[in-house]
Amino acid sequence: MSDVVIYHNPACGTSRNTLALLREKGLEPRVVEYLKEGWTRDQLQDLLQRMGQSAHDILRVRGTNADELGLTDPNASDEALIAAMIVAPVLVNRPIVVTPKGAALCRPPELVLGLL
Template identity: 80%
Template sequence: MTEQASSPTADIVIYHNPACGTSRNTLALLRDKGLEPQVVEYVKAGWTREQLEALTQKMGVTARDILRERGTKAVELGLTDPSTSDEAIIAAMIMDPILVNRPIVSTPKGAALCRPAELVLGLL
């Protein structure tokens, strides 16, 4: 007899933007696997420095690696300039949450920017 988790999967978090097709597909993929993650609509909820620093550390990336350029003011703000520090990028992400690329999923196995959506499977 195999045992499946019957409790809510609070240890799985998706930083989600419902306006994003990849984010919706990633959430659907998790649900298709029988998982109900904690859904954080980060555009509404916003970010803290601590959240972003913890996520990038868990992901093993820099803030620049999760910076969303398309459809944002990243270029106008100078955030794509190689001399811009991670600290400045994080400060901008806190001021304008849409600057964080999505979806990011965090599980006990790690965290990743799930573009494409199937990357989430490696975290399960």
């Protein structure tokens, strides 16, 4: 599968373990270090649609200022969360993996197996 993508943070153990698991399965995914490359609105909306999730489902709270920004409020709109994620890519939880079978936030790493 040359069309496997992992949105990766090399400082994250879960992300590193997911990448290692993909490689153990003989795959060499395209690695996108989203903290360096950032996000676009279209990209995030496409990922959310593929995952069947809302922006709240991929919001990273731990180690971020999501709470102070009011993003953990259940009434915060997906648009508000996506806008914040574009400004501060760290607000997106990781790793997100995309394969021809779908996309998922792979926490724990073994969730990636369902995409292979």
